[in-house]
Amino acid sequence: MKFLCVACDEAMKLVEAADTPHGDSLTVIFRCARCEHRVALLTNPQETQLVHSLGVAIGGRTTPPQPLARVRATLNAASPLWTEEAERRLQRVPEFVRPMVRDNIERHARERGCREVTCEVMDEARSGMGM
Amino acid sequence: MKTYRDIAGDGGSDVLGQVAEREARRRTRMALVARKFAVMSGKGGVGKSMVTVNLAAALALRGHRVGILDADINGPCVAQMLGVRDRMLKLGAGGVAPVEGPLGIKVVSMDLLLPGGAVPVIWNAPMQQHRFTWLGAAEAGALGEFLADTLWGELDFLLIDLPPGPERYPDFHDLLPECDGAIVVTIPSGVAMLTVKRSIVLAQTLQAKVFGVVENMAGYQCEQCGALQALFAGEGESTEQTPGVPVLGRIPFDPRITRCCDQGVPFVSAHHDTPAAQAIMEIAVRIGARCAAWGGGR
Numbered sequence A: 001m002k003f004l005c006v007a008c009d010e011a012m013k014l015v016e017a018a019d020t021p022h023g024d025s026l027t028v029i030f031r032c033a034r035c036e037h038r039v040a041l042l043t044n045p046q047e048t049q050l051v052h053s054l055g056v057a058i059g060g061r062t063t064p065p066q067p068l069a070r071v072r073a074t075l076n077a078a079s080p081l082w083t084e085e086a087e088r089r090l091q092r093v094p095e096f097v098r099p100m101v102r103d104n105i106e107r108h109a110r111e112r113g114c115r116e117v118t119c120e121v122m123d124e125a126r127s128g129m130g131m
Numbered sequence B: 001m002k003t004y005r006d007i008a009g010d011g012g013s014d015v016l017g018q019v020a021e022r023e024a025r026r027r028t029r030m031a032l033v034a035r036k037f038a039v040m041s042g043k044g045g046v047g048k049s050m051v052t053v054n055l056a057a058a059l060a061l062r063g064h065r066v067g068i069l070d071a072d073i074n075g076p077c078v079a080q081m082l083g084v085r086d087r088m089l090k091l092g093a094g095g096v097a098p099v100e101g102p103l104g105i106k107v108v109s110m111d112l113l114l115p116g117g118a119v120p121v122i123w124n125a126p127m128q129q130h131r132f133t134w135l136g137a138a139e140a141g142a143l144g145e146f147l148a149d150t151l152w153g154e155l156d157f158l159l160i161d162l163p164p165g166p167e168r169y170p171d172f173h174d175l176l177p178e179c180d181g182a183i184v185v186t187i188p189s190g191v192a193m194l195t196v197k198r199s200i201v202l203a204q205t206l207q208a209k210v211f212g213v214v215e216n217m218a219g220y221q222c223e224q225c226g227a228l229q230a231l232f233a234g235e236g237e238s239t240e241q242t243p244g245v246p247v248l249g250r251i252p253f254d255p256r257i258t259r260c261c262d263q264g265v266p267f268v269s270a271h272h273d274t275p276a277a278q279a280i281m282e283i284a285v286r287i288g289a290r291c292a293a294w295g296g297g298r
């Protein structure tokens, strides 16, 4: 999608793109470099979802993409994933308590809205559990 | 007045750059995988996942390093068939590490991201009505991420278990143009055969290579006399009429296959002395031989 300033017959430049607080719409602002005229593109929920589904960041990417970022962010009920390092640490816990510890740490991660279990998340969860 | 093509670049999001970046990641990972085959079927329930899992096991038994990507996003069952449903993917350096199942087979599946039980795949969305407007894009995006972000390491074979449907393989081929071809699974009934021929023509029309056909549930062994009996009427008039697409093998019906699938044990290794297991092993040999003839493998 491109925007054209009809008065100047000039391609407009993207100024900024942002999700609205409800997350069901995108606001993308363009401006004409010649006459400074500005327009905003406002997407409906389906258009927003389509853009999200394509896994591209409108307005450009600012941070490097994380592994399975889109899947993990949009999959409902996705379990938090453990980093290999955190998993190695869990393996040092005696086997008979390991499932309980795993559940507790994952619950803590979910409550905190973390999509990953790192060593830091483990430390936090353990201090919370009084371990 | 200027039109779309008169303006260079895109609106400023560099969407093409973002897509190119993801494709570069995929190519780097896939360069370590010698052969990639998609397993497809025209219809569901013909044994596509069973064939995927047991072909992987047969190739692994022959000393190959094998991975399976379960691309059946909404009906994943590879993890169950390999007995690894209780495991999860791990976050490693710059990607996700697949789960390692029996015979060292590496598995990636939607099932390995979800908690246990029968939790369905639901995508968070501002509205769940009119899902058809974006669901295809979401599923293709998920497969694209699996292809770009999985740390398979070096593999001799990657098998991709596609959802049922003739259109699935050409669609997947867009996501993985390096795919070496499709293995089409069918059952020897007239209706299934018609769908298979359609699927093959569709794939070939869309420039997606078809490697060969596997006929599953091709007869069963009589318990009294041990002879192979036909399971479907009209059995025997086979797919061979499709030029350039060989039949790789015929796997008979065997109730132990169903049991092994449910128990998460590869049938080929658990019952290696049965006609069905022999048939699967022979398909693996044939695949290996044809790949060796292509050369350039690892």
Ligand SMILES: Nc1ncnc2c1ncn2[C@@H]1O[C@H](COP(=O)(O)OP(=O)(O)O)[C@@H](O)[C@H]1O
Pocket (backbone or CB within 6 Å): B041, B043, B044, B045, B046, B047, B048, B049, B050, B051, B077, B164, B216, B217, B218, B251, B252, B253, B254, B255, B256, B257, B258, B259, B261, B262, B276
């Ligand atoms: N040759 C066979 N003999 C006995 N059972 C089989 C055979 N092939 C497949 N099955 C069983 O049929 C069912 C459907 O197979 P599945 O691989 O899940 O089909 P698909 O992936 O094509 O939908 C499974 O329970 C499987 O164990």
Ligand SMILES: [Mg+2]
Pocket (backbone or CB within 6 Å): B048, B049, B050, B072, B075, B077
């Ligand atoms: Mg299946």
Ligand SMILES: [Zn+2]
Pocket (backbone or CB within 6 Å): A005, A006, A007, A008, A009, A010, A032, A033, A034, A035, A036, A037
């Ligand atoms: Zn202007």
Ligand SMILES: [Zn+2]
Pocket (backbone or CB within 6 Å): none
């Ligand atoms: Zn105005």
